[in-house]
Amino acid sequence: MPEFTGGLLSMEIIAVGIITVLAVISPGPDFAMVTRIALARGRRAGVFCAIGIGSGVSVHLAYTLIGLGVVFASNVWVLTALRYLGAAYLIWLGLSALWPDIRALVGKKNSANAYNAVTDAPGPDQNRNGEVHNSRSAFWIGFACNALNPKTMLFIVSLFSQVISPQTAVWQEIGYGIYIAACHMIWFALVALALTLPSVQARIAAIKSWIERAVGLCLAGLGIKLLAS
Template identity: 60%
Template sequence: MLNIDQFELYSVAIITFLAVMSPGPDFAMVSKVSLLKGRRDGILCALGISAAISVHLAYTLLGLGIMFANNLWVLNTLGYLGAMYLIWLGISALWPDIKALFSRTKPKQANESLKIEKPSQNKLSRNSSAFWSGFACNALNPKTMLFIVSLFSQVISTDTSLLMELGYGAYIALAHFIWFTLVACLLTSARIQQKVLVFKIWIERATGLLMTCLGLRLLIN
């Protein structure tokens, strides 16, 4: 029978809850995918974010997390990669307008962007894209790395069993999935989607600008 430290258990639960709900790149990514591609893709993006927790958990349990956290170049490298990824996503969303600006052609209108895709085409690539977008966003997020490393080094005791640590990791991943699935479902409700149909192109521009700004902020800091 597992010897469970109640204080440790509640601490992990509360800290994880607060960390997951704090706004950041993951929230921006799920919001973008959900609003522009729909509920299914939003949930797949949430699943990708949840799966990426296993990457941070793996190197933390192997003892590499503290070494990474104590080496500034590792944090800087991870931060630069994450920042460049967000900037790339932001520019990709803004690219039709950038291209139209330089070529003096009319940018794609909202009604043109709402054309229904054939179910037989690009379904697998869309699902894969939504999942890996979420996965990469979380895996390259230095804040997630510091959160998990700090949690396992400062809150979770060294006497805690490996099975219990894996349980904590599963809880953290599940918390991410549940929260961002709720975000995806909320943003794809009928009432929200009716407004999205009208302002879709502006939402894409706004999220593209937001991701670019987040990336630049990470790059500068």
Template identity: 50%
Template sequence: MENLTLEWISVGLITCLAVISPGPDFAMVSKIAISTGRKAGLLCALGIGAGVTVHLMYTMLGLGLLLSQQSWLLSAIKIIGASYLIWLGMQAFWPDLKAKFWPSSKAQPITDDHPKRLPSSKRALTKITSHPFVIGFICNVFNPKTMLFIVALYSQVISKDTGYLVGAGYGVFIALAHCIWFALIASVFTGQYFKQHIIRYKGFIERTCGAIMMAFGLKMISLN
């Protein structure tokens, strides 16, 4: 019983420290919440929690350690995740670049009045991939640091003698910790104080978050 209590404390502390440490998820949620609103930020937080759940599921099935030992798979995950982060980060600079280099081009919204703008299948795909939940999910699923963190937690901190239900309980806690923390971040950046005092710097903060996401992406590639 005492060992189990110590294990819970260890898992709790390590998880909290890992969650609150600055990373691409933090920059992404901040950017989405500031640019799109609280609802979008909360959906992104849920997407991150769903991505963490995927890592937890294959780790608890015993596949996590096996996958983490496949260098080619880790490299592929790094490249995909890094490319996605860089692409997302570039979106913060795209309006300014477009206005500077293509001032005469005016973006037309995709509505029923412009049915030929994109094929329906492409419009549907764009709508899905640009959804805050999907962005949060993809970014976390292809984050090798999250994968290695969870694998290390279940292989080095959590005892092999720990029951399946207790292990599942750890997983629920880890996923909820991610959801709650990033939901809190989204709420802070869309709160009344932020709107009253910091909203004037909205564009600067968005670009800063975008630059941070690109930096994390480039760092992931350089470590490949």
């Protein structure tokens, strides 16, 4: 690259670094999802959810790098479809977190399942298979949460069209993409690790169910807000 490899490139790297960190740590559906998964399923599932969120960013990066991001962003029907899909997914996740309360309200008790859980204790192999399934499920939940988020799409498209210069080499853009995905994975993995520390767990043990309810309401509320926007 010619002259662009000087101060302008350094400013671009700094801008991408700062903007990405600020965007990642700002509260949103991804934060709510990692919180819910980590509190409900444990540290391992929370970390896998974080990896899924970072992997979901790659979907937006892929079509942006091949030039489709601007096309999608400029077509209302694409944004509308993605908004409806993302909103429906968030509402479904929120309702699934509130489902035990909803089921209790309509009078359906789950005593049979509780009895089976006590009498049929799983063996080591079942526990191992359960952990693998739990981690895989958490990964795909995080992946879908980010891949269906229209705000992530607009963030990536805006970053690559307004902050990153057209003169930037492809390998540099790929490097930015890896950095953005890594920031998502690292930040949300740290959130999951922090929420599952023994000291934190001891403090929130009495209100853990209420936190999950609040997160469920938050996810459903974000979905409704996304539909209304």
